Amino acid sequence: xxxxxxxxxxxLLFIAPLLVGFGGVIAPAFSWLPVLGLQQxxxxxxxxxxxxxxxxxxxxxxxxxxxGSTLLALCWCFIILKQxxxxxxxxxxxxxxxxxxxxxxxxxxxxxxLTFSANGWLARILHHLGxxxxxxxxxxxxxxxIGLLLTLAIKETPFLLLMSMAVLQQLNIKQLQQVAASxxxxxxxxxxxxxxxxxxxxxxxxxxxxxxxxxxxxxxALIIGPNQPSTFAVLVWQWFNEPNLELLPRAAAGAMLLLLxxxxxxxxxxxxxxxxxxxxxxxxxxxxxxxVKIHNKTGSNHRIxxxxxxxxxxxxxxxxxxxxxxxxxxxxxxxxxxxxxxSWRFWQQQLEPLQSxxxxxxxxxxxxxxxxxxxxxxxxxxxxxxxxxxxxxxITVPMIAPQISLLFGxxxxxxxxPGQHYWLWLSWSHWLYVxxxxxxxxxxxxxxxxxxxxxxxxxxx
Amino acid sequence: MKKLAAIYQIVVSLSLLxxxxxxxxxxxxxxxxxxxxxxxxxxxxxxxxxxxxxxxEINDYLLWANKQLEQQYGVTLKQVKVTDIAETTQxxxxxKSANKNRNGSVDMVWINGENFASMKKYNLLYGPFIQxxxxxxxxxxxxxxxxxxxxxxxGLEAPWGVxxxxxxxxxxxxAKPPKSFAELxxxxxxxxxxxxxxxxxxxxxxxxxxxxxxxxxxxNSVLYHPIKLPEQQALFDSTTAPLWHYLDKLNAxxxxxxxxxxxxxxxxxxxxxxxxxxxxxxFNPNAALAxxxxxxxxxxxxxxxxxxxxxxxxxxxxxxxxxxAKAGALVAINFLMSPAAQAHKADTTLWGDPTILKASAFxxxxxxxxxxxxxxxxxxxxxxxxxIAQAWLARYNH
Numbered sequence: 001x002x003x004x005x006x007x008x009x010x011x012l013l014f015i016a017p018l019l020v021g022f023g024g025v026i027a028p029a030f031s032w033l034p035v036l037g038l039q040q041x042x043x044x045x046x047x048x049x050x051x052x053x054x055x056x057x058x059x060x061x062x063x064x065x066x067x068g069s070t071l072l073a074l075c076w077c078f079i080i081l082k083q084x085x086x087x088x089x090x091x092x093x094x095x096x097x098x099x100x101x102x103x104x105x106x107x108x109x110x111x112x113x114l115t116f117s118a119n120g121w122l123a124r125i126l127h128h129l130g131x132x133x134x135x136x137x138x139x140x141x142x143x144x145x146i147g148l149l150l151t152l153a154i155k156e157t158p159f160l161l162l163m164s165m166a167v168l169q170q171l172n173i174k175q176l177q178q179v180a181a182s183x184x185x186x187x188x189x190x191x192x193x194x195x196x197x198x199x200x201x202x203x204x205x206x207x208x209x210x211x212x213x214x215x216x217x218x219x220x221a222l223i224i225g226p227n228q229p230s231t232f233a234v235l236v237w238q239w240f241n242e243p244n245l246e247l248l249p250r251a252a253a254g255a256m257l258l259l260l261x262x263x264x265x266x267x268x269x270x271x272x273x274x275x276x277x278x279x280x281x282x283x284x285x286x287x288x289x290x291x292v293k294i295h296n297k298t299g300s301n302h303r304i305x306x307x308x309x310x311x312x313x314x315x316x317x318x319x320x321x322x323x324x325x326x327x328x329x330x331x332x333x334x335x336x337x338x339x340x341x342x343s344w345r346f347w348q349q350q351l352e353p354l355q356s357x358x359x360x361x362x363x364x365x366x367x368x369x370x371x372x373x374x375x376x377x378x379x380x381x382x383x384x385x386x387x388x389x390x391x392x393x394x395i396t397v398p399m400i401a402p403q404i405s406l407l408f409g410x411x412x413x414x415x416x417x418p419g420q421h422y423w424l425w426l427s428w429s430h431w432l433y434v435x436x437x438x439x440x441x442x443x444x445x446x447x448x449x450x451x452x453x454x455x456x457x458x459x460x461x
Numbered sequence: 462m463k464k465l466a467a468i469y470q471i472v473v474s475l476s477l478l479x480x481x482x483x484x485x486x487x488x489x490x491x492x493x494x495x496x497x498x499x500x501x502x503x504x505x506x507x508x509x510x511x512x513x514x515x516x517x518e519i520n521d522y523l524l525w526a527n528k529q530l531e532q533q534y535g536v537t538l539k540q541v542k543v544t545d546i547a548e549t550t551q552x553x554x555x556x557k558s559a560n561k562n563r564n565g566s567v568d569m570v571w572i573n574g575e576n577f578a579s580m581k582k583y584n585l586l587y588g589p590f591i592q593x594x595x596x597x598x599x600x601x602x603x604x605x606x607x608x609x610x611x612x613x614x615x616g617l618e619a620p621w622g623v624x625x626x627x628x629x630x631x632x633x634x635x636a637k638p639p640k641s642f643a644e645l646x647x648x649x650x651x652x653x654x655x656x657x658x659x660x661x662x663x664x665x666x667x668x669x670x671x672x673x674x675x676x677x678x679x680x681n682s683v684l685y686h687p688i689k690l691p692e693q694q695a696l697f698d699s700t701t702a703p704l705w706h707y708l709d710k711l712n713a714x715x716x717x718x719x720x721x722x723x724x725x726x727x728x729x730x731x732x733x734x735x736x737x738x739x740x741x742x743x744f745n746p747n748a749a750l751a752x753x754x755x756x757x758x759x760x761x762x763x764x765x766x767x768x769x770x771x772x773x774x775x776x777x778x779x780x781x782x783x784x785x786a787k788a789g790a791l792v793a794i795n796f797l798m799s800p801a802a803q804a805h806k807a808d809t810t811l812w813g814d815p816t817i818l819k820a821s822a823f824x825x826x827x828x829x830x831x832x833x834x835x836x837x838x839x840x841x842x843x844x845x846x847x848x849i850a851q852a853w854l855a856r857y858n859h
Binding site: 033035053057118119141143240241243244329330331334343346349411413414415422 | 545546576
């Protein structure tokens, strides 16, 4: 009973802000904002949005970078898993995953800019080797968004790998491979015909999270993405920051459109998955086809995959030296390879304010993740016991729904509540975004847990 | 059930009444308080100051100001860094929507122009308060300190510093910089790829367009009256036609052929230092000196203005209507307007932001501002800035 109460509480904590968040964006999107004296529903916001020059271009960029980075990360993830799972090298990957995932997106992207921009480190090296600066292909702010796409894919691959770990453990790959081998499948075929169709649906929610993030990301896109025009999420963010408040309905309409776009893409992904696994499933049943060529190449494929995983996982960490040098550089003019003057002043001046900021972040992270872990365990236990759990769709909503679409409404809600408990509300809003990830991460472990163990234990009293 | 509803209604209206009464009481007491009463009330308060956080020099200055305020008045000044003060306008609007008329999260804002116009229009500001500040008496009334982009300030914001749109160049690489927008075009055509401006609607980018329009249009008196679109589209089109004609030609020979623009004024300074641009843009007439000191520019960099003068505006400090620490904010604003704080701010090795005080205010001090302002050009009505930025996006943003 207590368990049930906790689950209901979780549900309430979860749904309330989402409803308010959606309400808070839908109302202004249809020009209903009494504070500004807007009390007549209209489509003005939508019309203003549609009249925006370059809107379709911006939407296309969002689609290309968001969908492209997800698919690329997924391919990379599958290649690495296929070649390295259960090999000795896998332990190294596992150890690398944590530091790579812990690196903030923004730090990684700033490192990229400092290294790869037209006056970054690489350009400086090329300059000294005698190459002209104009030949240098810039991936920073490139108008096709390729830099943004690659950045997102690199940063999302480790997340998908981490999520796949639980899935593959649950699938018991070794057994599958033995059975497949006894039926005459070579490892290549086993992975494509047996493991892929099992792995993909179980990774579904993680993939949607990656998609939702890539479509709606603002900070990374702002630093490295195209700006002529920018991706749609950045555009909406800029609209929200427009000093002329009468244009707020346009921003709200944009936030709604972003939400709808994300939902549509996720439905599309679900359809593709269904097509691949249930409809076009002939390839799964074709049986053993002897393919000696592939078999011979497995060794070199393995090496390539190891190189790929090394590159992907070490690449973000390579940004750290650049960031470290810049943090003590006082004068570092192009094309100098190293700063001409060093200074500790940034550290000295910022250390004091940073301390309180860091303590705040740490406490906030601890509170929200601890409460998320506890509540996630409760919910999973409840599911284990009663075979009824939170709908996975509901849980992924905060991961998938663009943050800018929800924040204005949530902000208003928090101000309506009496008192000044900002810490509480802040922790709550963090929890809302932490909980789904924790739930997803633990979900696999719970699923792979054999209930019969409990039953046996109980039968033995 | 009916009874319950009735009771509920009574409770709600009572609590509303109480809060309104309390709010009114607080407002009148603070407005009638003497300065020493305000100082007492301010002691121990923390002032959350929402200010643009994009400049290391300014952030450092505010850390210094906090130390002084803590020592002298027991007031803590906390800078809440924002990338654009419009974020705060947004936040205040959310608070207003939620009827949060007390204990707001923002105590003080750094604003001017469009954001002031918006906040004033929707009653998001506390005041008038400037007459209460002792240091208001020392303000140089020859500067436009009571109008903000043609809008009357009505005592709702106190002047803090002076911004002038000027250019930076490196004397070593450039002997004769262009002195007007007409010369700038010829210059850009002679040095393709070496000229650019921050992408509107970024503040500096929009200001660059306004300055260009002031020089290029035949009829610049209309720029000082509000423009209402789409009603006055014809007037807008005829006034801005020369600007678009000019930009078509300038963008074609600009940095990256006008397919990319810098994101900020700070980036133009960096691009100047890296040799990618020949001119950088800034609203601080002493930016070059401060940047040299900070290691961001070479020693031979210098600031100058076009012959027509520099687009000039005052930047202000204001207090939201629902601020929690109003007394603290008043003390902080008064301190930031003091000769000591203004002289420190005008120090070109620190920030170099020109003072809004009379020269006589610095009589007793050994250090004071060692520079004079450039001839000034007044800011057009804020509605023009908005309209030009939007039209720029429509033309060049794809």
